[in-house]
Structure formats: C-alpha cells, structure tokens
Amino acid sequence: MPFTKMEGIGNDYVYINDLKEEIEDLAELAIQVSEQHFGIGSDGLIVLRPSNKADFQMRMFNLDGSEGRMCGNGIRCLAKFIYDNGLWDQKSIEIETLSGVKTVQLIFNDQGEVTGARVNMGQAIIDTALIPITAEEDQWINQAITIAGQAYQVTGVSMGNPHLVIFQENIKDLDLQALGPCFEYDTRFPEQINTEFAHVHNRQEISMRVWERGSGETLACGTGACAVAVAGVLNGLTEETIKVNLLGGTLTITWDRSDTGHVYMEGPARTSFTGHYFPQVH
Numbered sequence: 557m558p559f560t561k562m563e564g565i566g567n568d569y570v571y572i573n574d575l576k577e578e579i580e581d582l583a584e585l586a587i588q589v590s591e592q593h594f595g596i597g598s599d600g601l602i603v604l605r606p607s608n609k610a611d612f613q614m615r616m617f618n619l620d621g622s623e624g625r626m627c628g629n630g631i632r633c634l635a636k637f638i639y640d641n642g643l644w645d646q647k648s649i650e651i652e653t654l655s656g657v658k659t660v661q662l663i664f665n666d667q668g669e670v671t672g673a674r675v676n677m678g679q680a681i682i683d684t685a686l687i688p689i690t691a692e693e694d695q696w697i698n699q700a701i702t703i704a705g706q707a708y709q710v711t712g713v714s715m716g717n718p719h720l721v722i723f724q725e726n727i728k729d730l731d732l733q734a735l736g737p738c739f740e741y742d743t744r745f746p747e748q749i750n751t752e753f754a755h756v757h758n759r760q761e762i763s764m765r766v767w768e769r770g771s772g773e774t775l776a777c778g779t780g781a782c783a784v785a786v787a788g789v790l791n792g793l794t795e796e797t798i799k800v801n802l803l804g805g806t807l808t809i810t811w812d813r814s815d816t817g818h819v820y821m822e823g824p825a826r827t828s829f830t831g832h833y834f835p836q837v838h
C-alpha cells in the first residue's frame with residue numbers, strides 16, 4: 557500500500573490515496589501505521605477519499621484510531637499531496653471534512669513547488685453545548701474550573717473539533733504526559749478534548765503547547781492554534797491576526813470578526829518521504 561509521509565510544522569501523518577475506497581478499517585490502519593516499531597511512526601493517518609460535496613474528502617485518524625472531525629496541519633499537507641500527485645491542477649481546492657467543506661489556497665515558491673497553504677477554517681464555535689462541554693454556562697470564557705485538584709481559567713472553542721485553551725505564564729515546565737490525560741478524559745468533555753496551554757508574548761504573538769485528543773502531545777496542532785487565537789481575542793489579550801509559535805514551527809492565524817466571522821490559518825506543508833506499507837495481518 558503506497559503512502560506519503562508529510563508534516564505540517566512537525567505534526568506528522570501518513571497520507572494514503574484511497575479515492576477507490578478500498579480500505580475497510582481505517583481506524584485499525586491508523587493504529588498500525590502510527591506505531592513506530594511495527595508501523596511507520598506518525599501522529600496518525602489521513603486518507604484521501606472522493607466527495608460529492610467538494611473536490612475531495614479528508615478522513616483523519618489520531619494515533620489511537622479515534623477519528624478527528626478536522627485537522628488544520630493535515631488539510632494543508634493533504635492539499636499539497638493532491639496537487640503534487642497530479643490529482644488537481646488549480647491553486648484552490650475544496651476539501652470536505654467531518655466539520656464541513658474547507659477552502660484551501662495553495663502557496664507556491666518561485667520554483668512552482670507547493671510550500672504551504674492558507675485555509676479558511678470556517679466559524680469558531682463557543683457554545684458549550686456545541687463544543688461539546690457539559691456545563692451549566694452557555695460559554696466558557698475565562699471560566700474557573702478544577703482539574704486533578706488544580707484550579708484553571710479555561711476558554712472553550714470548537715473548530716469543528718473540541719478545544720480548551722488555558723493562558724499561563726510558564727508553559728515550558730508543564731508535565732503534559734501527566735496533565736494532558738486529566739483534561740482529555742474529564743467527564744465534562746463527552747467527546748474528550750484537545751487542550752492548549754498558551755503564553756501571550758504581546759497582542760500579536762503567542763507561544764503554545766498542545767495535548768491532542770487521541771494523539772498526546774504533538775509538535776503542533778492547527779485547529780488548536782486557531783482555538784488559541786480565538787480565545788486570545790475573547791479574553792481581550794490579542795488582536796485578530798496573530799503569530800502562533802508551536803514546538804514544531806509557526807502559524808499565522810486571523811479571526812475575521814468584521815466580515816464572515818471565519819478563522820484563517822496560514823502555514824507550511826512538507827513531504828518527508830514516500831514508501832510502501834505492508835499491512836499487518838492478524
């Protein structure tokens with residue numbers, strides 16, 4: 557089974573063209589390929605499928621086999637995968653995801669190579685019931701909660717997938733391996749949750765780390781960076797366009813509240829290598 561390994565600022569996935577819809581158990585394949593010793597090693601699996609609502613469909617799976625409803629770093633790389641494999645020849649691609657159709661504008665270098673993309677990530681959702689967060693409050697903006705016996709001020713945002721944003725001074729010394737699962741599996745998050753810890757440098761720049769639902773700490777999370785940018789505006793900490801520094805690199809995020817209310821994400825996309833995977837037969 558041919559595959560392409562790609563990364564968006566270090567958030568790496570295995571990409572497979574399944575336009576023929578021949579792969580039956582995508583969750584099982586995600587678990588297999590993500591494992592570094594018996595598989596390939598990645599944060600998960602992204603599969604290209606046909607769509608009757610858009611040019612293509614993206615199916616995205618975390619390394620534990622759970623399906624993500626949207627993946628920001630992944631959709632930039634998938635658009636590059638589509639163009640580089642000659643499946644599309646225009647600079648704009650509409651990609652169907654479980655959280656709606658997203659428009660991806662490819663970015664080229666002077667040699668005509670795709671080096672990244674700008675994605676319309678759609679609306680940010682802050683109604684707790686829609687994130688979902690089980691809470692009496694309609695919104696969690698700077699909401700005081702307790703997790704694992706510690707008090708936190710949190711902001712809930714969905715980019716089609718659920719996020720909880722915490723702003724704090726020190727994000728370097730966080731023990732995310734211990735703390736991350738306490739957030740991810742808290743019973744107030746019925747579909748689990750991606751958690752971002754963000755340090756505000758100034759009104760135009762934030763640094764963050766992320767514990768991803770289903771994948772653990774990753775070097776970057778595109779939807780997470782969007783959630784942090786939205787939370788920054790909601791908490792009066794940042795402007796509508798900011799630079800977000802993640803462990804694997806930097807994204808530019810804009811929340812256009814004046815016009816569409818949509819969130820835009822711009823960042824790199826890179827192919828690491830291609831290969832052939834032989835699925836394990838149990």
Ligand SMILES: N[C@H](CCC[C@H](N)C(=O)O)C(=O)O
Nearest residue numbers: 624627628629717777778779
């Ligand atoms: N773990 C996420 C999916 C991947 C999101 C992230 N890798 C991104 O770039 O947006 C979830 O289950 O909601």
